[in-house]
Amino acid sequence: MSATPGRSNVxxxxxxxxxxxxxxxxxxxxxxxxxxxxxxxxxDVGGTWHIxxxxxxxxxxPSQLYxxxxxxxxxWSKVYSPQREIWEYxxxxxxxxxxxxxxxxxxxxxxxxxxxxxxxWIVRTEGxxxxxxxxxxxxxxxxxxxxxxxLPEIEGIDxxxxxxFHSARWNHDVDLTGKRVAVIGTGASAIQLVPELQQVVxxxxxxxxxxxxxxPRNERSFSxxxxxxxxxxxxxxxxxxxxxxxxxxxxxxxxxxxPQAMRAVELQGRRNIAKGITDPELRRKVTPDYRAxxxxxxxxxxxxxxxxxGNVDLVTDPIAKITGNAIVTADGVERPIDxxxxxxxxxxxxxxxxQHITGREGRTLAEVWDDGGMAAxxxxxxxxxxxxxxxxxxxxxLGHSSMIFIIESQVRxxxxxxxxxxxxxxxxxxxxxxxxxxxxxxxxxxxxxTVWQTGGCASWYLDxxxxxxxxxxxxxxxxxxxxxxxxxxxYDVRAVHQREAVNA
Ligand code: N01
Numbered sequence: 108m109s110a111t112p113g114r115s116n117v118x119x120x121x122x123x124x125x126x127x128x129x130x131x132x133x134x135x136x137x138x139x140x141x142x143x144x145x146x147x148x149x150x151d152v153g154g155t156w157h158i159x160x161x162x163x164x165x166x167x168x169p170s171q172l173y174x175x176x177x178x179x180x181x182x183w184s185k186v187y188s189p190q191r192e193i194w195e196y197x198x199x200x201x202x203x204x205x206x207x208x209x210x211x212x213x214x215x216x217x218x219x220x221x222x223x224x225x226x227x228w229i230v231r232t233e234g235x236x237x238x239x240x241x242x243x244x245x246x247x248x249x250x251x252x253x254x255x256x257x258l259p260e261i262e263g264i265d266x267x268x269x270x271x272f273h274s275a276r277w278n279h280d281v282d283l284t285g286k287r288v289a290v291i292g293t294g295a296s297a298i299q300l301v302p303e304l305q306q307v308v309x310x311x312x313x314x315x316x317x318x319x320x321x322x323p324r325n326e327r328s329f330s331x332x333x334x335x336x337x338x339x340x341x342x343x344x345x346x347x348x349x350x351x352x353x354x355x356x357x358x359x360x361x362x363x364x365x366p367q368a369m370r371a372v373e374l375q376g377r378r379n380i381a382k383g384i385t386d387p388e389l390r391r392k393v394t395p396d397y398r399a400x401x402x403x404x405x406x407x408x409x410x411x412x413x414x415x416x417g418n419v420d421l422v423t424d425p426i427a428k429i430t431g432n433a434i435v436t437a438d439g440v441e442r443p444i445d446x447x448x449x450x451x452x453x454x455x456x457x458x459x460x461x462q463h464i465t466g467r468e469g470r471t472l473a474e475v476w477d478d479g480g481m482a483a484x485x486x487x488x489x490x491x492x493x494x495x496x497x498x499x500x501x502x503x504x505l506g507h508s509s510m511i512f513i514i515e516s517q518v519r520x521x522x523x524x525x526x527x528x529x530x531x532x533x534x535x536x537x538x539x540x541x542x543x544x545x546x547x548x549x550x551x552x553x554x555x556x557t558v559w560q561t562g563g564c565a566s567w568y569l570d571x572x573x574x575x576x577x578x579x580x581x582x583x584x585x586x587x588x589x590x591x592x593x594x595x596x597x598y599d600v601r602a603v604h605q606r607e608a609v610n611a
Contacts, residue, residue, distance in 0.1 A: 125154015383411025401562025
């Protein structure tokens, strides 16, 4: 391909420097696929763990497992690590990897268009130095499934005169001390931040649309002795990691095949409510009426006591509108506030980035997915979008275990693909429609009996067609097995242009 002025040729363009993008960079580097660039819109590595700084932000998956298998951390302070510790871990891993020289921060991907003639993705980015163009053989997207905040569509929200911000874009300049604050949403983010706010604000209104099942959090700090053992005997830490992994995986049959068994979790949830809340009416309001697991099961020892506190009201009447200084509910009650925190989640099944990726047939990924919902072969590659690899793609998220396991499985597959392309002299690889459809049909079949599909709730796992296009419907080791080799026979492939050898 002849060089276009102002355009940089690169083998791999990685989008995002979170857990996914960072793992891709490290593993490509190890595989001697060193011609890559990582484009990150934030100012540092860490992805969601750098951006989400709301008070109380912590992981709800044990950190022994919520870390790379190739970078164990003997220094985790406790079972469920706080946000800053996880971000610092990613920063350390990045520094030690020697790949940071290829990371470009404060730079957003504007759009990516497949050039079928050149067999390259033409990617435009915008950063401090303006707009830049790359011609990349592959795009490895690690832009995150929970990265684009979704603001609620409520009448009058734009007219609110006080401070307003999303949980994932916390405004630390706003002092909440003594203020009247409202939080909309009662998901994983809200249950972590509400107990923190309750301690500082004057009054807190928590707007709940649907209650979640919240079970106790078995939290504890690691002792100095344990940390020393982890440091000196990595095998001991691996054993603990394996134990956590096995424990979480052992729960899959209840989620996936025998949802009745989730009654045991509901019992734990009810006991947690009884322990944390004294008021019978409030207990009733926070008790879900659907099967546990249908929405993500949350863990907290602080949520119910916070709701029970004297300065907190749980509001369950639907929000009718927002005025300049208050929230008005359908029953006509107006509750004045100074600050509004929207903990209303993210765009998941219609990811905004898909609008900016245009494939082989000139259609955007958003247009393709709008027709039938998100779909990708093995959750990673997409018919019509050659050489695009989506980490944490459709049906790869988990309701029961650590996403890092999934990310590493996918990154392994991507590296195998890159090696196969080089070995076979391929310019493009694209999963066949048949392979992708068969994969999607099998996912749907396996999803049907699961609590994630049929648990009787509305959740962000489901798309506008009612299909669960987000979660992997089984054990994570089967996912890893499926992705253990790059199956070229399921791909349409084209040889690299004669004039150009791979990595020329
Ligand atoms: O978002 P959510 P989140 N009016 O979508 C409500 C991960 N995570 O940021 O249930 C009123 O779960 C909505 O109500 P309903 C984790 O995977 C992990 O809390 O749709 N309410 C719900 O209560 C998690 O699942 C950690 O009826 C409205 C809430 O807002 C995912 O991120 C920590 C509304 C949104 O909950 C998302 O969690 C935090 C409206 N118009 C997050 N729109 C860890 O610990 C929405 N809601 C690792």
